[in-house]
Amino acid sequence: MSCPRCGFLYNCICDAEPQLSCKVRFILLTHPKELNKDTNTGDLMLRTLPNCQRYTWDRVNPPSALLEELRAANNQPWLLFPSDDQHPAAAYQPAEGKLPLFILLDATWQEARKMVRKSPWLSQLPHLSLTPTSMSAYQLRRNQQAGNLCTCEAGITLLNLLGESAQATQLSLYFQAFIDTFHADKSGHARQL
Template identity: 40%
Template sequence: MAASEDNAVQRLRQAAIARSTRPFLARGARVKRCAACQLALTACICEQRPEVHAEVSFCLLMHSLEPLKPTNTGRLIAECLPDTQAFVWARTEVDPALLALLADERYQPFVVFPGEYALASQQVCRELPKDSARRPLLIILDATWTQARKMFRKSPYLSDLPVLSLETAQLSRYRLRRSQREEHLCTVEVAAACLVLAGEELAAAQLNEYFELFSDAYLRAIRLRTSEE
């Protein structure tokens, strides 16, 4: 199925480009990229993107630069799971649409973050409720680890929400950016782990397969570009 350009992260990307007074120059900025999957045109994977269905929803709270980065994996969630929303984080202001989403009675929001960072007043959950009438809304902070900790501390509108603390022995398979610690999962890996926790094994497998496809295609395009230079 061809990937849709109309997803929550793509809209943030287009809005950021429209506001910018000068172009954001990521690594490989001269590469001609697919507008949807952000891979080099020679490595486009749009036709192989799955449409994933699950009984949980995701909300990406993104550092301002993340929607612009070709290596960002949060957008893989938005591309595959239609019920994904995304917002740019800012310390001094909050998007009213985000506050409205958190107050929506159809959802039960959880902040996906290590429980050791939760406030004393916050409930820390190791699993999702199985019998809730409200759809779980899993909020993932899409940023570097240092940025994510700051976002978690400085977002008072998250402080009353329960924290979903993942316990996984999985090491990150992300190969496109360096992390100081191997146990730090990238954004799409966090989403896949959440899906497993929710009993959505098929959805998790589909998302993981797309992530592997994305990583392989990105690295293959880099090797091809390097060999031509």
């Protein structure tokens, strides 16, 4: 039987799971196609970051609780998304008296583009763009484009940007344990250490 927490059958990685204490709020806006994929790395953030929550994206019916959070006077929402001519990125500057709220699109890049294009309430948010300092270690899906990060890697990069380097390092180690274990577990054998 698979581990109910990490989902692996032969190589449970729960002992590698850190309990982070980061105060930054993350919201994973997850495309419905991602919810049950075992390759989804947003789950790693949900398990480890105390202020991380998930909403499911719906083109017709946006999550009302998320819309309320975006309108709340004490929140400073940011959409983590690459800039383009239509949506230039802004440099992150914390606003005094407001809590930063980072929305990460938990989807493939093709799905994420559609989510922004089909959701005017998303495209109106200030865009925060990341500049990765290394190549993605995520190789669990086909058609990966160079320079793109998976959801968890984007979270790690954002933590570093916010000066939470110790938290970023712990999450990175957990992510690497997931990547190192995935293929062995899915092929039905214990990972060789």
